Amino acid sequence: MKAIRFYDKNDIRLEDIPIPDLDKNEVLIKVKKVAITQTLANEYFYGPYITKQSLPLIPGHSFGGIIVKVGEKVDKNLIGKWVSVLPLISCGKCSYCKAGYDNLCNNLKYYGLIKQDGGLAEYVKVNIDNIFVLDKNNIDKTTFIEPLLIAMNIFDEATSRYKYKFPNKNSMNILILGAGAIGFLTSLVWNIFRKEDNIFINDLFLSRLEKLKDVMILNSVYNINFIEKEYIKREHFDIVIDTAGFEPLAFEPAIQEGFKYLSRGGCLVSASLYYNRIELNQGEILLNSRSILTTIFYRKQLIRNLPEVLSKLKLDFSKVISKIDMKDVLSKGFYKAHIDKEEFIRLEVEC
Numbered sequence: 001m002k003a004i005r006f007y008d009k010n011d012i013r014l015e016d017i018p019i020p021d022l023d024k025n026e027v028l029i030k031v032k033k034v035a036i037t038q039t040l041a042n043e044y045f046y047g048p049y050i051t052k053q054s055l056p057l058i059p060g061h062s063f064g065g066i067i068v069k070v071g072e073k074v075d076k077n078l079i080g081k082w083v084s085v086l087p088l089i090s091c092g093k094c095s096y097c098k099a100g101y102d103n104l105c106n107n108l109k110y111y112g113l114i115k116q117d118g119g120l121a122e123y124v125k126v127n128i129d130n131i132f133v134l135d136k137n138n139i140d141k142t143t144f145i146e147p148l149l150i151a152m153n154i155f156d157e158a159t160s161r162y163k164y165k166f167p168n169k170n171s172m173n174i175l176i177l178g179a180g181a182i183g184f185l186t187s188l189v190w191n192i193f194r195k196e197d198n199i200f201i202n203d204l205f206l207s208r209l210e211k212l213k214d215v216m217i218l219n220s221v222y223n224i225n226f227i228e229k230e231y232i233k234r235e236h237f238d239i240v241i242d243t244a245g246f247e248p249l250a251f252e253p254a255i256q257e258g259f260k261y262l263s264r265g266g267c268l269v270s271a272s273l274y275y276n277r278i279e280l281n282q283g284e285i286l287l288n289s290r291s292i293l294t295t296i297f298y299r300k301q302l303i304r305n306l307p308e309v310l311s312k313l314k315l316d317f318s319k320v321i322s323k324i325d326m327k328d329v330l331s332k333g334f335y336k337a338h339i340d341k342e343e344f345i346r347l348e349v350e351c
């Protein structure tokens, strides 16, 4: 089968490799949709960082397709089902797993990022515990399931932290920096669970905000404000969420900028990776009793809330997706993810 393999910075190759053999608890997926995420583009152009210990690796951590074969212990009725892959693999035995923080597992693997091949291939073998069956209404969300879990994790960890510090505060001002898949989904998840909060979202690229406006304004269920940088009030937000991360075109890193918008006692949620050092003003953070919360991947306990969240996401996701063919991934895909990002929220490879 054809597969794309990531070897090192600026070194990615299209190769012919055998279709993987299945263990008894695995399924073979014919890949239909894979996202080329900002993380993958950053790993390719500036990394490797997350993938460093796992190379060579078939990248692609937000993906799914149709089950074509199952291992001997797996229900044969799953053949033909459309699934999205839940990429986090944890051991279930270490102290982090036992405490419910399987995203910090001592033996963590992640399809397409850490020690496990991902979706940029014709076929992928996946453990039965790592699939989520999609009904036909949700096939357009195939590559959004993984970032949706990440968004749910951001919401869960950020609200727990803030409520611990300010248990009596009823309504919060929330600012999300970055309107990519994770920023966009975090705004939706927040609005689903806490209607009492004021949610603002910003992006360096105004065209992305315009796209989101187009999609969401048609749907009055959501109460989310799109805000340009010059109108963001300083020291006004209880929680600022940095989903923008490393962006070479930015005047300053979003995490650094985010502190300016935080109220006293506020919390900066750092949810994406930087590929260089960041300078923060510790004195200002301390004197204003601000805090940083980092969130990484998702905790598996959130998977049980996925059906409820999906049932409330009433948007036409196809409007925020830009598609390319598998054959163009090497020549165009990573460059498009890197350079044309004002053109889309999600870049998807269709196979």
Ligand SMILES: [Zn+2]
Pocket (backbone or CB within 6 Å): 090, 091, 092, 093, 094, 095, 096, 097, 102, 104, 105, 106, 107
């Ligand atoms: Zn573990």
